[in-house]
Amino acid sequence: MIGSVVIVGASLAGMNAAHTLRRDGFDGTITVIDADPNTPYDRPPLSKQVLAGVWDVDRIILPAAREDLGIDYRLGRRAMGLDRIDRFVRLDGGERIGYDGLVIATGAAARWLPGAPMLEGVHVLRTLDDCLVLREQLDEQPERVVVIGAGFIGAEVAAVCRGRGIEVTLLEAAAAPLERALGSEMGMVMAGLHRDHGVDLRLGVGVDGLEGTDRVAAVRLSDGSRIEASVVLVGIGVSPNTGWVEGSGLNVDNGIVTDETLAAAPGVVAAGDIARWPSARYGELLRVEHWETAIQMGEAAARRLLADHDETEPVTFDPVPWFWSDQYDVKIQLAGRSGAGDDVEVVIGTTDERRFVALYGRAGRVVGVLGMNRPRHVMQLRSLLTEPTEWAEGLARARKLA
């Protein structure tokens, strides 16, 4: 029996875990801890509508945080340590919060440019406070913003800046933007999108350093060039927030490693960006930073705790990952997992009109479905991923929808 659940991380995953516990009838105490003092919020709009200034902050409060779930919130409090023997989480200030069941959902933190000084005007974008500080700077209409890293955060921020009429230089060390997620061919379609919107996109170039005394003045590139800018966004990925559980005996390796049911140890589950689980579907440990995966994991992790409580059989977690991104007037959606070296074939529409669906194939199977402004077809073609589908058959089925 469990009488108390502690959820560390008022994140999408953490709050969905709380919601699921209550929906499934758990009536014990739920404590939610987060270092972020803000009412739990949704992150995707931070690099889109909130940064663009078209949405108020109220609009991104998570649905679960609007409900009366009888949660004891400890917001603005940082979890500092975990004692699995006596089953408690230690907070900053030394307070101990005991648990029968623990959900670890502390997510990830934006990576800082290695060796870069802490200059004013240099930003990362992960939290609401990050977003509001950057938004204030954009409100001042700087002459140029340099975005380091053309991943999804960098690409979305570049798009928001252009929407505000601000000049942008977008830097990427790889040969194409979004290359890790989309591969080089589709990455270059994204390159065309950004260039058509007036982004100064530079590929295959690294950052040598930042210049400035108090405030950033310029970015020095590995090709010897120098770009003047008073605002710089560093968007080079995230690192899982695992520091506070070190020494607890949990398996920490680029995240919290769980079993296929998201259990990290007896009475301990992990969910969201921090969790790394063995996927039978993909035959490897996955750590997925997608919005929908966080929702699914929050639910699954809560049910995993309840399975112990109710003595029912735990369920294996193995969804097909899916995410979306909005840039300019293009909605990008990718279901599945694509990688460098996959076959890519456009099956509906054309890349020129930026309204198309492409399939990714590997080892004779369909592994990914990419859509630009084709949400209907992406959803319909997810079925090619839920059951193993031969490449030729997948192409034929997709083309029939055109």
Next chain:
Amino acid sequence: MRVVVDFDLCESNAICMGIAPEIFEVRDDDFLYILNETPPEELRAKLEEAVQRCPKQAISIAEE
């Protein structure tokens, strides 16, 4: 129960269609259509899932 969609919020991500194709359909024009505004009780679980998973929080259920 009645399905309510705030079409000012809906961005046609089509998640709801993936979860409950009996209720939601995003058509070729990329707009969302509600196929059954008052779905039977046995679709409640699917509808609730669609409410939870909508990235824009555009779907709600009205009880009447």
